[in-house]
Amino acid sequence: MTIAAFILNNGPSIPQGEDESVTAGVGGFIVLFLLGLALYLLMRNMNARLRRMRWRAEQEDAEPAEQEDAGPRDAMSEGDATPHGAAARSQDRRDRPVDRQ
Template identity: 50%
Template sequence: MIADSLLRASIWLAATPTPTPSGAPDDDLVTPGVAGFVVTFLVALAAVLLALDMVRRIRRVRYRAEINEKLDAEQAAEDDDRPDTDR
């Protein structure tokens, strides 16, 4: 009984033709339009601003490390120049 109804349904679905679109697609329905452009532009702008911020932060960290190395070198040079008074 169920198999018979499934067989009839599959035959009916196989025999039903699928509609085919006629004509060329409408350009207004295919393109993202102004909203898509604005969203894409904002995402690109955010990516550029984040990259600039990242470069600025990396540069700041590198400069701080260079300054710390220079201060450590100066401190070591001062310690080497000082005579030992612990005797």
């Protein structure tokens, strides 16, 4: 108990006549501004990636419908004779350059 009383009585004290308010100042504002800017840029990038991903999914869903509308085709010419045919086509789609607008 005597140690706690000693710490409480001899703790840091504010000298008389000095201002008790403490502010973050210009440095704090700059750090907060940079954090806000980084958050804005990350959100914008994420939104663009999600939009692009949704567009790709819609295009991939539309491709089988277009192929069905074209009529029956020979499975050998499409590369579907092996289970790896579909995987190879999806890999080709991933390798295509992305049109960034």
